[in-house]
Amino acid sequence: MSTLTASGVAGPRASRDRERVSSPTPPDVPTSPSPARGDAVDSYDVVVVGGGPAGVSAAVRAAELGARTALLEGSRTGGTCVNTGCVPTRVLAKTARLVREVRTAAEYGIAVPQQSVDWPATVARVRATVERVQAAKADPQRLADLGVDLVLEGRARFVDPHVLELAATGRRVRGESVVLCVGGRSRRLPLPGAELATYPETVLELPSLPRRLAVVGAGNTGSQLVTVFRALGSEVQLLDLAPRVLPTADADVSHAVRRAFEEQGVRVATGIDAVHSLRRRADGAIDLAWSQGGTRSEEAFDAVVMSVGWPAALDGLGLEAAGIEVTRSAVAVDEHLRTSVPHVFAAGDANGQAMLVQAAHAEAEAAATNAVLGATRRTPHLLLPSGGFTDPDYAGVGLTEDEARARDPHCLVVTVPFTAMERAIIDDRTRGFLKLIADRRRDVLLGAHAVGEEAVEIVQAVTTAMAAGVDVATLARVEFAYPTYSAVIGEAARRLMRAAVA
Ligand SMILES: Cc1cc2nc3c(=O)[nH]c(=O)nc-3n(C[C@H](O)[C@H](O)[C@H](O)COP(=O)(O)OP(=O)(O)OC[C@H]3O[C@@H](n4cnc5c(N)ncnc54)[C@H](O)[C@@H]3O)c2cc1C
Numbered sequence: 001m002s003t004l005t006a007s008g009v010a011g012p013r014a015s016r017d018r019e020r021v022s023s024p025t026p027p028d029v030p031t032s033p034s035p036a037r038g039d040a041v042d043s044y045d046v047v048v049v050g051g052g053p054a055g056v057s058a059a060v061r062a063a064e065l066g067a068r069t070a071l072l073e074g075s076r077t078g079g080t081c082v083n084t085g086c087v088p089t090r091v092l093a094k095t096a097r098l099v100r101e102v103r104t105a106a107e108y109g110i111a112v113p114q115q116s117v118d119w120p121a122t123v124a125r126v127r128a129t130v131e132r133v134q135a136a137k138a139d140p141q142r143l144a145d146l147g148v149d150l151v152l153e154g155r156a157r158f159v160d161p162h163v164l165e166l167a168a169t170g171r172r173v174r175g176e177s178v179v180l181c182v183g184g185r186s187r188r189l190p191l192p193g194a195e196l197a198t199y200p201e202t203v204l205e206l207p208s209l210p211r212r213l214a215v216v217g218a219g220n221t222g223s224q225l226v227t228v229f230r231a232l233g234s235e236v237q238l239l240d241l242a243p244r245v246l247p248t249a250d251a252d253v254s255h256a257v258r259r260a261f262e263e264q265g266v267r268v269a270t271g272i273d274a275v276h277s278l279r280r281r282a283d284g285a286i287d288l289a290w291s292q293g294g295t296r297s298e299e300a301f302d303a304v305v306m307s308v309g310w311p312a313a314l315d316g317l318g319l320e321a322a323g324i325e326v327t328r329s330a331v332a333v334d335e336h337l338r339t340s341v342p343h344v345f346a347a348g349d350a351n352g353q354a355m356l357v358q359a360a361h362a363e364a365e366a367a368a369t370n371a372v373l374g375a376t377r378r379t380p381h382l383l384l385p386s387g388g389f390t391d392p393d394y395a396g397v398g399l400t401e402d403e404a405r406a407r408d409p410h411c412l413v414v415t416v417p418f419t420a421m422e423r424a425i426i427d428d429r430t431r432g433f434l435k436l437i438a439d440r441r442r443d444v445l446l447g448a449h450a451v452g453e454e455a456v457e458i459v460q461a462v463t464t465a466m467a468a469g470v471d472v473a474t475l476a477r478v479e480f481a482y483p484t485y486s487a488v489i490g491e492a493a494r495r496l497m498r499a500a501v502a
């Protein structure tokens, strides 16, 4: 059987005598013999670099299309998502929710003794859950069964546009096409004392719960960490250069989350001028200096978390050896996810576009298909739902109200507060709303934004309707089970039907 290449011409075969999984360390999977540094080159149709959500999707897709495929992972499969991002954050969010539930238990007649949080036990629980998700999602045998050679021999580095060298063994792997799925890492600000900061990937390494915590950056990551540590008892100061928290969310979502933070006792400072420095004090605390409106502040914290952005993880990748261009801290790609070098593609956080798991999957499948069959697929990401597990939760899909009004001032917007929904009243979770945005003819849903209980699931349900091209009248006729949070969708659709066009 001949192998596929991007041009459809028979290409070089991989060494099939190698085990499908190789690793420099002796885990429970067999390892392949490693040739001397730079000696041998194993050839594949498609080499995928990075084994996070994007890399695994790209490798599986390429293998499904019949390409000989290698997946090079420098650390652990699962990437940021499983190991240090979504999964641990979600377990921490559940921990925070449990604390809040316990706090209100007495209102339901349940006596709970004075609560306390055992941080090491929380961390152990998070780590155990990461392992369980690892086992379910990133099973090397599953990849092998799908026809992917998983190579765990350290970080890969280009030595020329087709060949990558693996740091742990020096083995060289050649790809007729290469798909870069190397993800990102937290941005490091070049500040005096920056080494004193904690980063989202390292919050679990905090030795104890900080009594006083500063979170710099109120994007998705920072906002979720605010909720977690506030619920666990920390005094929290949130700082951001942007004028509002969650700066890319719908403005009403952003305002609602900020209001909730402030009611919970979080000090929120947006529109600051700059963060200046961190400095270790004699008592072990960290002095953080920042300014706002020209006034300088300096305050002591037990920990300072920096969540100020997520550039692509390009250090040591040798992009210069391949001639691959970088723009704004990410690998530049065209609409077909092709880099400046035509046989190299980039998907997921590495290209700096959407930076969500669902986007990583979609981009990776398109990039791998393009790598194998030719570059024609695109991922316009018109419908990319996302959300975060703060207190309250928030979510959105499609255009924000400001974006929709900028395109058509006569678009229709309705907002249904959770105070109107029986389920929210029953659960005592009336903080929140669903905003639905439709075109003036009510043919197309343009956006949905929610704050409150089950916000992410509600927005996901609206996304399904949007993806199916459901018009407002049809949505208004859908029956929703009683009593559910998603019933707010039907109520919003009915209000859209009654809304007057300006
Ligand atoms: C705290 C936090 C919470 C998040 N929560 C959510 C969420 O709830 N929902 C959501 O959709 N998104 C969330 N995200 C974003 C999500 O984690 C990323 O969008 C997603 O992981 C991107 O997948 P990826 O495969 O592109 O990159 P990654 O998951 O970062 O994977 C990249 C992989 O490449 C490997 N690698 C890097 N360089 C090399 C190299 N040179 N050689 C070999 N291997 C290499 C890395 O070891 C890593 O395994 C969160 C992010 C953070 C930081």
Ligand SMILES: NC(=O)c1ccc[n+]([C@@H]2O[C@H](COP(=O)([O-])OP(=O)(O)OC[C@H]3O[C@@H](n4cnc5c(N)ncnc54)[C@H](O)[C@@H]3O)[C@@H](O)[C@H]2O)c1
Binding pocket: 189, 216, 217, 218, 219, 220, 221, 222, 239, 240, 241, 242, 246, 247, 274, 275, 307, 308, 309, 310, 354, 355, 356, 386, 387, 388, 389
């Ligand atoms: N639940 C989710 O879906 C989820 C959760 C976490 C992260 N993510 C994704 O991961 C990526 C990274 O998220 P993130 O929150 O780390 O980054 P981000 O870029 O989304 O937010 C960074 C925040 O830091 C602020 N900032 C930047 N420089 C600053 C400075 N010098 N001082 C003070 N504030 C500064 C920005 O204004 C912004 O609000 C994003 O694309 C995000 O969507 C998604």
